[in-house]
Amino acid sequence: MSDVLLFDYWRSSASYRVRIALNLKGIAYHAVPTDLLAREQKAPDYVARNPQGLVPMLHIDGLDLTQSLAIIDYLDMTRPDPRLIPTDPAARAATLARAMIIIADIHPLNNLRMLHYLKNEMGHDQAAIDTWYRHWIAEGFAALEKLAPETGLFGGDTPDLVDLCLVPQVANARRFELDMAPYPRLTRIDGELQALPAFAAAHPEQVKPA
Amino acid sequence: MSDVLLFDYWRSSASYRVRIALNLKGIAYHAVPTDLLAREQKAPDYVARNPQGLVPMLHIDGLDLTQSLAIIDYLDMTRPDPRLIPTDPAARAATLARAMIIIADIHPLNNLRMLHYLKNEMGHDQAAIDTWYRHWIAEGFAALEKLAPETGLFGGDTPDLVDLCLVPQVANARRFELDMAPYPRLTRIDGELQALPAFAAAHPEQVKPA
Numbered sequence: 412m413s414d415v416l417l418f419d420y421w422r423s424s425a426s427y428r429v430r431i432a433l434n435l436k437g438i439a440y441h442a443v444p445t446d447l448l449a450r451e452q453k454a455p456d457y458v459a460r461n462p463q464g465l466v467p468m469l470h471i472d473g474l475d476l477t478q479s480l481a482i483i484d485y486l487d488m489t490r491p492d493p494r495l496i497p498t499d500p501a502a503r504a505a506t507l508a509r510a511m512i513i514i515a516d517i518h519p520l521n522n523l524r525m526l527h528y529l530k531n532e533m534g535h536d537q538a539a540i541d542t543w544y545r546h547w548i549a550e551g552f553a554a555l556e557k558l559a560p561e562t563g564l565f566g567g568d569t570p571d572l573v574d575l576c577l578v579p580q581v582a583n584a585r586r587f588e589l590d591m592a593p594y595p596r597l598t599r600i601d602g603e604l605q606a607l608p609a610f611a612a613a614h615p616e617q618v619k620p621a
Numbered sequence: 622m623s624d625v626l627l628f629d630y631w632r633s634s635a636s637y638r639v640r641i642a643l644n645l646k647g648i649a650y651h652a653v654p655t656d657l658l659a660r661e662q663k664a665p666d667y668v669a670r671n672p673q674g675l676v677p678m679l680h681i682d683g684l685d686l687t688q689s690l691a692i693i694d695y696l697d698m699t700r701p702d703p704r705l706i707p708t709d710p711a712a713r714a715a716t717l718a719r720a721m722i723i724i725a726d727i728h729p730l731n732n733l734r735m736l737h738y739l740k741n742e743m744g745h746d747q748a749a750i751d752t753w754y755r756h757w758i759a760e761g762f763a764a765l766e767k768l769a770p771e772t773g774l775f776g777g778d779t780p781d782l783v784d785l786c787l788v789p790q791v792a793n794a795r796r797f798e799l800d801m802a803p804y805p806r807l808t809r810i811d812g813e814l815q816a817l818p819a820f821a822a823a824h825p826e827q828v829k830p831a
Contacts, residue, residue: 462767463722474711478725481717488710500698501684507691512673515688515725520735528756533749546738557672 415440416470418457420447421619424518424579425479426467430618431575432483434609436490440469444620447523480514483572495572506571509558513576517551521583545589548580552594559596570604578604582615625650626680628667630657631829634728634789635689636677640823641785642693646700650679654830657733690724693782705782716781719768723786727761731793755799758790762804769806780814788814792825 417433417440419426433440445451445466453464460475461468469476472489476482487495497503519525521544529535529543555577559565565573581601584591591598604610611617627643627650629636643650655661655676663674670685671678679686682699686692697705707713729735731754739745739753765787769775775783791811794801801808814820821827 463726463761463764465726472711474714476714476718478718478721480721480725481714484717485710485714488713500695501682503698504684504686504691504695507694508686508688511688511690511724514721515690515729516673516675519725519729524760525730528753532756533743533745533753535743539743543738543743546742550734551673554673 416443418443418445418468420445420466421615423466427579428479428575429467429482430613434612509573510576512551512555513580517547520547544587548584556594574604626653628653628655628678630655630676631825633676637789638689638785639677639692644819644822719783720786722761722765723790727757730757754797758794766804
């Protein structure tokens, strides 16, 4: 039995990134589904291990790792095949900067705690929330489209950290009916990535509890 | 004359982080003040170099680097003294995860583009925006306080990436009158850091255009 445990939620984008990374690196793990709607991420025994009370958390090598970027960087250092973040400083900076467009400047504005706050504390209806949601994806994707390669993946022949972040974010964009026409390169790359087994197996519908 | 150029805005937290990093590493640079209120970050010649149209951008080694985390990681790889992100995988994962609480889960929710959207597109008054602002800092700081050391800095005897992110975020918290009493460790660490010359010289009031 594997002693690698991934505390995740089927619809969490950050969890989805880590599932792809684990699959690409061939790391066997057991999923511990953590239902955000039931607030299982705020249970005392979970918060004792992860004070932020968010998913994902990866238990590996005796450590409890949090934050998808930190987890993927750790996996890349300890299990470097295949490499997801380049080691050359200039290439690494470019990859991290592109990934942060999604990790910092799109996703945190659109996750569940944010949507709940807009609804419950700010009193917005679903239409206003949907507009908000699409606005921040559109703004980030406009920049990312300009930085996307004309052929191949963000990582070239093989996926890198940006590719891992892209697929979950495009899935969210489609769920909220964002028009993807302005982003032909992102659409093409997303399509190529979704055909890869490591990405397909990580899809939310594949890991959704019955 | 130094050929290192930092495109920044005096009140930008992400720029403030990079100023501290440059000072700690003793890298001489020229600041290129980029007035966010005048939308200079959306000027065509700037956006051609940084499609996101955000600050900071660091021109160094012939590269245009964006996103504070990517910039600091690059500086750490190419100018490793003093080290700001540990190289040991477990320590590195812990540092990145703590930093991401601020970089991804507090700051993007509170930056200028967000505050403008809440006001202009969502129709909120300043009181609602202030409450929003404080809410996300309080949530992130509650987690970070539990992860903060009882003595010393996040980086131990010398500042690390978390310390670099903390000081600008505490400055924002104070500006929006967040009660810091629930965060005694963060308050203590912030005070110790502010006494360091590299931090003091990077303070917004020190770089504010006349």
